[in-house]
Amino acid sequence: MRPGRRRAALLALLCLSPVFVASVARAQTEGDARLGRLDSVARRSVGAIVDSARAAKLPTEPLVDKALEGAKKGAEGDRIVMAVRALSAELRSARAALGPDAGADEITSGANALHAGFQARDLTRLRAAGQHAGRRGVTLPLTVATDLVARSVPAPTALSIVLSLTRSGVRDADLSVFQRNVRLDIERGADPSTAAQTRARGAMLRAGRSS
Amino acid sequence: MMRHDPERAIERAAAELRRPVRFGSAFDERVMAEVRGLPRHRLGAWRRLLRPRTITVSPLFSGLAAALLFAAAISTGHAIGTAGSDTASGAEALATAVTPSKGPHDVQFVLVAPTARKVSVVGDFNDWDSAHQAYQAEHRGGGVWSVTASVPVGHHRYSFVVDDSVWVTDPTAPRVIDDDYGRPNSALVVGETGR
Numbered sequence: 001m002r003p004g005r006r007r008a009a010l011l012a013l014l015c016l017s018p019v020f021v022a023s024v025a026r027a028q029t030e031g032d033a034r035l036g037r038l039d040s041v042a043r044r045s046v047g048a049i050v051d052s053a054r055a056a057k058l059p060t061e062p063l064v065d066k067a068l069e070g071a072k073k074g075a076e077g078d079r080i081v082m083a084v085r086a087l088s089a090e091l092r093s094a095r096a097a098l099g100p101d102a103g104a105d106e107i108t109s110g111a112n113a114l115h116a117g118f119q120a121r122d123l124t125r126l127r128a129a130g131q132h133a134g135r136r137g138v139t140l141p142l143t144v145a146t147d148l149v150a151r152s153v154p155a156p157t158a159l160s161i162v163l164s165l166t167r168s169g170v171r172d173a174d175l176s177v178f179q180r181n182v183r184l185d186i187e188r189g190a191d192p193s194t195a196a197q198t199r200a201r202g203a204m205l206r207a208g209r210s211s
Numbered sequence: 212m213m214r215h216d217p218e219r220a221i222e223r224a225a226a227e228l229r230r231p232v233r234f235g236s237a238f239d240e241r242v243m244a245e246v247r248g249l250p251r252h253r254l255g256a257w258r259r260l261l262r263p264r265t266i267t268v269s270p271l272f273s274g275l276a277a278a279l280l281f282a283a284a285i286s287t288g289h290a291i292g293t294a295g296s297d298t299a300s301g302a303e304a305l306a307t308a309v310t311p312s313k314g315p316h317d318v319q320f321v322l323v324a325p326t327a328r329k330v331s332v333v334g335d336f337n338d339w340d341s342a343h344q345a346y347q348a349e350h351r352g353g354g355v356w357s358v359t360a361s362v363p364v365g366h367h368r369y370s371f372v373v374d375d376s377v378w379v380t381d382p383t384a385p386r387v388i389d390d391d392y393g394r395p396n397s398a399l400v401v402g403e404t405g406r
Contacts, residue, residue, distance in 0.1 A: 008270035034338055065335040065368070066391070072339035073378070073392040083391035105366040105400075112398070116388040139366055143398050147385030150395075179385055 032064055042067070042077030049081075049088050058091045059104035062111070090114045097123035102137075109142040116149045122159050129166045140172050141165070144179045151183065152192045161200045168204040178203045315361040316401045320346075320371070322381065325354030327373045334369025334399070336362045341372045364402025370394065 032050070035043050046067045050060045066087050070080035094110030095102060097120035102110070110123045123142070130138040141162050148158035165175060178199050185195035320332045330348040337343040348356040348371075368387050371379040380386060384397035 061335070065339075068339045069335075069368075069396075070392050072333065072341070073394060075392045079392070086391070109366045109398075109400075112387055112389060140400050143366065143385050143400055146387065147398065150386035150388050180383070183383070 034064060034068055037071040038067060038080065039077045042080050045077075045081040046084050049084050053088050053091065056092065058088070058095060059107055061104070062091065062108045063088055087111060087115075093120050094123060096120065098127050098138075099124075102127070103139070105139045106137045106142070109139045109146070113142045113146045116146045117155045118145065118149070118159060122155075126159070126163060126166060129163050133166055133169045135166065138166065140175055144175055147179055148182065148192070148196055151186050153196050154193065157193050158196065161196050165200055165203055165207075168207045170203050170207045174203055174206060315363045317359050318362045318399065318401060319357060319359045320348065320369075320381070321355065321357040321383070322348065322371045322373075322379065323354050324356055324371075324373055324379070327354075327356060329374050330356040331372050331375075332358060332360065332369060333372055334396075335367050336360075336369070341375060362399065362401050365400075367399040367401065368396040369399055370396045 050063050053060050063084050066084050090111035094107045098110050126138050145158050145162040181199045182196050186192050331341045332346040333339045333341050337346050345360050348358040378394040381397040387396045387398045
């Protein structure tokens, strides 16, 4: 190649390379087209949080989903960013508490449980109980525990109940029935803690008979 | 006199070199036959590919190549951004039968809303899009609205939207305490995660 041409080619590449690098970075940060529903400031902030979570090998879909939910509900951009940032922290804590082999759904339901008022050590205990009982994961126990707290059962009581159910080897289908029965009892006017404890005893009896 | 001798010698050599060399008409054929007769290199094709070459590239072509790289990077960036979308795996529907399957499950959503004119389901499985056609509930009579839709395995959050304005949690489903935006959601676990 003649020196003149080589210089021109190098010049062209040098001119375009910053654009190229910036475009790759931008594409990774704002790569999810769904985030286009957010204003530009919120989109950049959420994109950065998502990139950071991706680098930490955390599930990123719940973060995008949280942002989309906020956009659909008409929340302001800064509120959306705040919610996404809080969820990102909860996902990190949940993953640390549940262990590196926890699945995306377990981490997500663990983050919801932390948001509901459970402690990180509660998640660790529940995961250990699940593994001891031969469960593949504790997504459903975590979801049921969160539901109990949402229905005014104190977190320590809810944890104790769900730990007992998990250790007893209660199956997912029976856990679903337990959740439904507690809900119906509370809707009929029962005290939430009493309803949960009573229904848990019944579920454990059934699990003991079937095992 | 001695100074001119080398110049004469050079002129004689140049004149000799300028004189055209005559080859016979069969010379080319003989040379090519000799070349064809040489043993082939073991890595002939690879050698051609690996041999360093000087390639002339015009500034216009290098600009076009850079533009193509730029376009490829953009499309790759989008792929990275969306690659993690389908990460849901292994869960079990709270309200449906246990089916150990990795694929999406049909889930029935039911809401009793006697005064409603329109009911739709929004959640992370449809990007919270209340206009999504597959999640529009139909009025079955007596105030009962329902829709059966395909939901990927995994843990989900969702809600009903009544008349495009009122957000209603599913009264039969577990609740999620995530009122970041002032309206709580319901939880749904689809697929098999436990036992």
